[in-house]
Amino acid sequence: MTTTSHTTQPAAGISHDAVRAALSKVDDPEIHKPITELGMVKDVAIAADGTVAVAIWLTVAGCPMRDTITNRVRAAVTEVPGVRQVQVELDVMSDEQRTELRKSLRGGSAEPTIPFAEPGSLTRVYCVASGKGGVGKSSVTVNLAASMAAKGLSVGVLDADIYGHSVPRMFGASGRPTKVDDMIMPPQAHGVKIISIGMFTQGNVPVTWRGPMLHRALQQFLADVFWGDLDVLLLDLPPGTGDVAISCAQLIPNAEILLVTTPQQAAAEVAERAGSIALQTHQRLVGVVENMSWLQMPDGTRMEIFGAGGGQAVSDSLSTSLGASVPLLGQIPLDPALREAGDDGTPLVLSAPGTAAAKALSGVAQRLTTRTRGLAGMSLNISPVRR
Structure with missing residues (x-):
């Protein structure tokens, strides 16, 4: 893709280099790279009266970010000394241009690959799992992601709970993904990139898929979505140890499991079974989060509505069975x-960072993002031998 520039009686003091320098500071709101680097600047024209006309290529005709791009371009070029007026014209890339853009974003790779499974990937991948539903796994996932993003990390959330997807609502993400050929640009909310099957269905229509289709959907979300350079990717898994949990282990074997439970002994026993999947998949269990631990009463006392000790019991039991520390985070x-x-x-x-629950969630996020790298977080492709 080439950028053309021409001048009709250029205004004194305004150069094409200055305009291009200003445009290089404008990032595409979905890809998060400069529009000059992405080949989105079609033309720049400078008139004698100080009017600068900028033509921009949009990736698709119905680009939901067209107004954002227009405003960013206008604001950036207006800052160039001597510019009196900025006119922005929008055009749409051809199929060939989109293909080149997709190839450049994927590093020249024609076929989509799962970047998080590639050797040398520095993205921490956490599969947030639970033994049963209703323990607040999605709430934990969403708040951990928001807390990490607020600390300046690049974070993504994949709503892998195909049947019970709820992440878009919890993030207030109402936008639809944008497709560039077969590459998907994920919507963002609160600084977090999000993808969910709920963004592709109409209304509250249920998803009725069998195992192979679940596997394919997860594979597409991991490979076809342009996640960019993430520090952390969180997957909100459905409860239990079914198809999606197994597919995650196959597609991203280096992913670590974060287990969510409640203090109730019945829930803890089910959570323990879910955590034991790590023995079969050879994944690392990074820790346990106990949700709904107690209700703080006005007089300062705690009402343990769902009992007590479930999270610590799961932590202790899994530490023993796996032969490695599984802390209560x-x-x-x-x-x-x-x-x-x-x-x-x-x-x-x-919304309320000073509450006890928010502080506890931020504490878990802090522990997950400050761990040192080492062999503990890497798959060694070694299977345990029992005697």
Whole structure:
């Protein structure tokens, strides 16, 4: 893709180099790279009266970010000394241009690959799992992601709970993904890139797929979505040890499992079974999060509605069976504000960071993002031998 520039009686003091330098500071809101680097600048014309006309290639005709791009271009060029007026014209890339863009973003690779499974990937991948539903796994996932992003990390969330997807609502993400050929640009909310099957269905239509289709959907979300250079990717898994959990182990074997449970002994026993999948998949269990640990009463006492000790019991049991430390990373107290924040689409760690639940969730996020790298987080392709 080439950029053309021409001048009709150029205004004194305005150069094409200055305009291009300004445009190089404009990032595409979905790809997060300069529009000059992406070949999106079609033409620049400078008139004698200080008017600068900039023509921009959009990736697709129905680009949802066309107004954002227009405003960013206008604001950037207006800052160039001598510019009195900025006119922005939008055009649409050809099929050939989109193909070149897709290849450049994928490093020249024609076929989509899963970047997180590639050797040398520095992205930490956490599969947030639970033994049963209703333990708040999605709430934990969303708040961990928001907390990490607020600390300046590049974070993505893949809603792998195909049947019970809820991540878009909890993030307040109502946008639809943009497709560039067969590459998908994920919407963002609160600084987090998000993809979910709920973004591709109409209304609240249920998804009725069997195992192979679940595997294919997960594979597409991992390979076809342009995630960019992520520091952390969180996968919100469906409860149990079914198709999706097995597919995750096959597609991203270096992913680590984060287990969510409640203090209730019945829930803890099921969570322990879910965590034991690590013995079969040879994945690392990074730790346990106990949700709904207690309700803080006005007089300062704690009401343990779902009992006590479940999270620590799971941690101790799995540490013994796996032969490696599986720490209890945090206990999240019950708070109606956590539910309200999820319904409103603003994670609690952002809407009410001073609450006890938000502080506990931020503490877990901090522990997950400050761990040192080492062999503990790498797959050695060694199977345990029992005697």
